[in-house]
Amino acid sequence: MDVNEFREFGKAAVDFVADYLENIRDKDVLPSVHPGYLHKSLPEVLPEQPEGWRDVMRDMEKFILPGITHWQSPNFHAYFPTACSYPAIVGELLTSGFGIVGFNWICSPACTELEVIVMDWLGKLLDLPEEFLNCHDGPGGGVIQGSASESILIAALAAREQTVRRLREENTEMSESDIRGRLIAYSSDQSNSAVEKAGILSAMPMRLLGTDSKCALRGETLRQAIEQDLAMGNIPSICIATLGTTGTCAFDNIEEIGQVCREYNVWLHIDAAYAGAAFCCPEYRPLMKGVELAESFNFNVHKWMMVNFDCCAMWLKNADLLVQAFNVDRIYLQHRFQGQSKAPDYRHWQISLGRRFRALKLWITLRTVGAEGIRRHIRHHVHLAKHFAALIAADERFEVIGEATMGLVCFRIRGECSATKKLLEKITERKKIYMIPGNVHGRIVIRFAICGMNPQLSDMDFAFQEIQHVLNEVHIPIEEISDKIRNHFSKKIRITASEERIQ
């Protein structure tokens, strides 16, 4: 492909993306394909001769597009949002165009230095403690990781190595493998699967502790677990707390947990994958009270802050602990500017050697949106969730679990779980909206997350009407709900919706 073809292909692709995102409401959010569908449409071996880009684009529309689940549709309410914005898409394009791999400073000074700068921008936007920032006169700093899973694993590995080092210094009687065999990690039973996986990968048993009625991990629970472990001769290494759990967007009590961690010399990592973005709004910062007690913190810019996947922001209070744990130097990786504080060799801060120039899309997005625009985005999602929760709450057949938190509403049909399960199955079969189940204190709930690139109030109404419609259609037997209520609630709800809209 020559450069002129690239100009044509690239611009056609820009238009394709613009059209796709503009008209995304026209498509069912879930695809209508069955496993193995694509296998039948594509050849079994790579063609010998090159094919034209127009043929490839045609096949993409014909074969790939029907197999896409439309995460950027406002009718996508599953998992948590995956960010997508126009400036970030262009940022990715420019990153690919530069085609650089910035594993150390000399590999592209701008790649490292822009990351240092935008991570400080972000840290200040969230009002994180100064010690986490690159500009602070200490060993702390921020770095972009690929995912929260990576950040959590990195924290676990760094904590593990630090604990081993500390124990070896303190207690010469234990061998290194003795120490490693007794290490233990903590999190709550509400934390993301990535936390449990980090336990497996780091070979540290991850104790998933019980939570309070609001699904939050409390300090006393952690303290009891640590005391139990110490009594058995185990060595507590790290606690991974969550701000905004995947199940219900619950917030662990960081202040309590942090005090306990400090007392027992346990590394506190905070996974704020989804909800961390909300701390750009001062009104949500009380939820991260105690953050200064953490050793490390991550949130996914690529979830709720308009920058496309992958872009996970991670800060450490002492990045030297990471570098000590991960540093493997080779002659071909050395350069004469090594070890300067404004130019960290980020390869020592992550699992992989290679790294993409992700700071570029972050910088472009932050500048073209502005701090005020980001806060508006967050508040808009929260408002949409409240609107949807009000619709649900006004229908007596449903109960909202807890309350709408950030952009997440959990609800269920009153009574047996089987009804909620059946409702969700039927809704999913129709493919108009996509939600997923959750489990709160043993009861099945439906998680409704505000997602998509540009969700509006009318999309919330659409979702609620779809839920109503299915519930009416499938005649799920619900003893608690009289026929009268079932027939008359929709008018009432419509009025509530309009009132919300005026707010």
Next chain:
Amino acid sequence: MDVNEFREFGKAAVDFVADYLENIRDKDVLPSVHPGYLHKSLPEVLPEQPEGWRDVMRDMEKFILPGITHWQSPNFHAYFPTACSYPAIVGELLTSGFGIVGFNWICSPACTELEVIVMDWLGKLLDLPEEFLNCHDGPGGGVIQGSASESILIAALAAREQTVRRLREENTEMSESDIRGRLIAYSSDQSNSAVEKAGILSAMPMRLLGTDSKCALRGETLRQAIEQDLAMGNIPSICIATLGTTGTCAFDNIEEIGQVCREYNVWLHIDAAYAGAAFCCPEYRPLMKGVELAESFNFNVHKWMMVNFDCCAMWLKNADLLVQAFNVDRIYLQHRFQGQSKAPDYRHWQISLGRRFRALKLWITLRTVGAEGIRRHIRHHVHLAKHFAALIAADERFEVIGEATMGLVCFRIRGECSATKKLLEKITERKKIYMIPGNVHGRIVIRFAICGMNPQLSDMDFAFQEIQHVLNEVHIPIEEISDKIRNHFSKKIRITASEERIQ
């Protein structure tokens, strides 16, 4: 930013990338900035109000571009190439536009299924054993990872967990932490730093074994190491062999190593990060003889196969071993098509939960280039390396170390290492070409790798002239070289260059 602005911005970015890559030879390959340069040019906090994309692009050209090391310049000869091609850039753009995260099948069936298909295309292109392919009727399969570092770590973790499980089944006397404390891994002292790092991260001591005169790990060396370890009560778990080492592009003897691994029940992983791409050409396949003895294999499509970073192809003979080691299931991750063979839940094959739709750029690139085009690309690089090696070899002041292998030439000034070191320093200071040092059997060499998006024979001549020029200018004292030779060699070389060009 609205959709119309996106169309403008996106197309301007396409033109920027086209112009950048077209005119990349006009720029010094290395930037002229000093650590901390960017800090002075950008504000310390994110602006409150949005800025126009034209302002951001202007700042990008003014502040970011001067800090870029131009990996896609043909004058970049450091490390190994990082692939970049026009179709892959558009592929990345489309991937960002879809904005999906394909961690399981239902998250976007096309994302998983296209990956299954293109990984088979690639596997067949390289003539890998059938057992590695998704289409084979067994538990094997291919997956796209972010980097070779990740693939190696994943192999190490899977091997570790498998060894622990096997030992626990075989020998109930040992506790799990006893077993873990005795695990050991092997590689050669020529393997990439990522291998040593995988040892640290997986908490398995990584023994870096000595190599033969060609820098290759041999079976006997491995056998002796394993025997030593067994005698000490250690438990050999994995050997990571390299096809195309970073230092000199050496090839471990897979056939010998594989036999030893089989004998001692050791997982053999092959890291063919750079050279793996060359196996699309039948003439290089003898170098991977014995590949069927490996449990897993990776090569970086994003190094030498025209697909932009990140895109590391990894195959496993038994992916179930990975899934067993990594599987963490949660209610919100379940869906009704789970466990079907054509639709693997790739999240269990990798470290992170989230994953980008990387198969799209791979598919677009493979189709628009074609199998024959890829082979031509590989052979062209090899030809350029031979051409450059001939230029170097014809200059008596230099010695080529070993011979040009794939797209890599290692050379040095005859005599003391200090001269080679000084030459490289001076060349790097001038920023016209970028090469890095290597260390072969204790001697400093200069690594010259064929890199960049579109290197030509004339670029090799340019590099050689630059090397000559610096060597003449800096008057490095070299006892072995008479003044006469120093003054007359350039004419001779020019002739050689032209002869090569006719081939």
